[in-house]
Amino acid sequence: MAKVGVYVCHCGTNIAGVIDVEAVRAHAETLPDVAVARKDLFMCSDSGQEMIKQDIRAGLVDRVVVAACTPRTHEPIFRAACEAAGLNKYLFEMANIRDQDSWVHGQDHSGATEKAKKLMASAVGKAARLHPLEDKYVDVTKAALVVGGGVGGIFSALELANMGFTTYLVEKEPSIGGVMAMLDKTFPTNDCSACILTPVMVDAGNHPNIKLMTYSEVEEVEGYIGNFDVKIRRKQTYIDWHKCTGCGACAEVCLEQTKGKIKDEFNLGLSARGAAYIHFPQAVPKKAVIDAANCLNCRGHKFGEEPRVSKKTGEPMIAPCQEACPADAINRSLSHDPNGRIEEIKVGSIVVATGYQVMDKGWFKEMAPDSPNVITALQLERLISATGPTGGKLLRPSDNEKPHTMTFVSCVGSRDEKFHTHCSRVCCMYMIKQARLLKEKYPDLSINMHFIDVRTAGKDYDEYYVGARKMGVNIFKGKVGGLEMLPGDKLRVLAYDMESATPIEYESDLVILATAIELPESAKKLAQTLGLQFCGSNFFRELHPKLGPVETSTRGIFLAGCCQGPKDIPDTVSQAKGAAAAAAVPLAQGKVKIEPILSEVHTEKCSGCGICVPLCPYDAISLKIHGDRPRAEIDMTQCHGCGVCTSACPSGAIVLHGYEDDQIYAQIAALTA
């Protein structure tokens, strides 16, 4: 007969403030199979754990039940205590009398005590019938994948690579750098974004352990922690990157051909690029691509066709881009597969750092989005950047004149139940930054900033904000209600000063909208590929908001940067390094543990009906020939122990270890006694 030890925890007043702990302990003594029943103020403390260990070592107990807070955080602790005393750790069972009892029945002390007795008794019933189980281990591939080459992805990749692991850095654009590469200067130190980011980009590009895969996208991911099989689509560049030196000659002639009709994404439409283009001057890798959808096939020279021969000169009429390339990297006569090619890699862990997008101004009809002088804050970054379309001069888009009065509008699409209820977290700070930079450069410029309230809760951030006030930037509390287009390309600003409780109305030459940070639509596809979940604000969901900020519910997949929620560069880099450290753990260990709470098919009972196969949410079940007939088989590395197949099998052929029939019936019996 089993000798169950029962340990009831007070959890300070968390449990004992509601539940009569002594009554629960005394009740345990009356149950069959219970050998000892004790209580402690904090069972998870050293002394509490020692109590369990001593009883095991003394041979008093060979099954352990702890009635306490929650298995979510504490099951591993007590399992380890059992193991340390020489007991198989799967002979442990927890009764959750805090989350499921004292916390929810705080007003009903006697009812909660009765419920605690039942929860404890059901755990005892199960524990008495538990069998020892063994952890299983599988080998891992010692390489990592980082998806997204913004500042977050770059730092994760460098960290992993410096630890000695081969790291694939996949970026969908032709160059790494992300949004940070587009910024002018960065708060709170005002150092130039390119000056601090470019060397890091170059490091990533040259690192012997980093395999840079830009202009590429993750197509398919299979497998599990330690052993992911990933298919990556290398998009068609139409230019031989082995030969391309990044001289930009093709881009230059192409811009002449396309006559400025293609908007440059890097400058957010404030300037033009060619169909052949280099992402931006500091790109890593610095290689050109041809955007086939916009290519004019100049002189009739289509991809995959020989150039036509000129009737006048008798010479072949090759496209100007091909003609201009001194490195011979463009050969339009080759037939290129427009889908690019698929490359397969194997990795042990994955960091997702796919970043964010800012909302388009078109969503906000009350903010005169049709005016060229209403721009997003990210556009302003390009407009004041030395590498931007105006070489860093503040000129308003409608007439290239210097504005005299400009306006910043906060919370456009953020903290708004019509769009996003979350705070985008960086806008207050970057608006103050932009205002400060402009005020330094143009002291006469009149700058009005309108906030619901100013949020500057980072290290040195509030000092930065107070500094802006000292520089003479006008700061008003009160959300802007609307903008109206006026003749002369001006805008009437309708605002309100909360402090004086009076409306504000004035004319402004240029208006900057701090539009919300959100996950791009394309992230949905990636989430499906990787099995990621979304949180309430539609960013990727981390395992636990406090204790698992870089992990996801899929083991082996980690998160970094703005794809997990809006954050600034310091926070992105911290999280990126944290994600890299977490992703390195399985790689460093060389093998990963698989908990044995998994389902197993008893082949002799299986009728081969196949009902379980489509039911498994993790695709872990397949039919395999045993003898002469098909039988279900469960891949232990894929099974999550959810139990769906177990309950569905008409032949009762599947056992979920740790949740066997007699164990569950014993629990039900105790709960309904």
Next chain:
Amino acid sequence: MPALIIENDKIKEAVQTIIDLGGDGILKCVQCGACSAVCPGVKAGFPVLCRLLIRKILNGQMEETIEEVSTWGCQSCNRCTEICPQGVRPQEVVFAYRRYQANDLALSTSAFGPQMSLYQVGHAVTTEATAENRKKVGLDPVPPTALNNAQAQKEIQTLLDNSPMADLGIF
């Protein structure tokens, strides 16, 4: 000026009164001020509309504010409702407050005339000029609305007699 004393019971009662009278979004207000930025009433010099009215109610200052005329400056344009990022529907709050004021006969004097006219002839506002203009273009001086329809006027009176308006004793 005496300091505002924050009394929880007063605040609770104020919020409940406004919710019961139709301003049920009031607790969602974060005091951003966007509503007041677009309110024509505020711009015309009635400061206690939308945001500031809500603030005063949330401070429990119902009695202190009862004679406020700003609320009668609301044009029912609903721009506040359109712009509010929290779904407060400030115009409903303004109207709920007006109902509260009306129940205590704290109506703007300008409101009495139109109310009586509505009761008697079925229109809140009628002008002499209308009749002249209609005659000029060959129309009946009295338009074919309740103004020209005794039965409709009777129905309006019955409706008003059976509404809470009757309790105010204006008619």
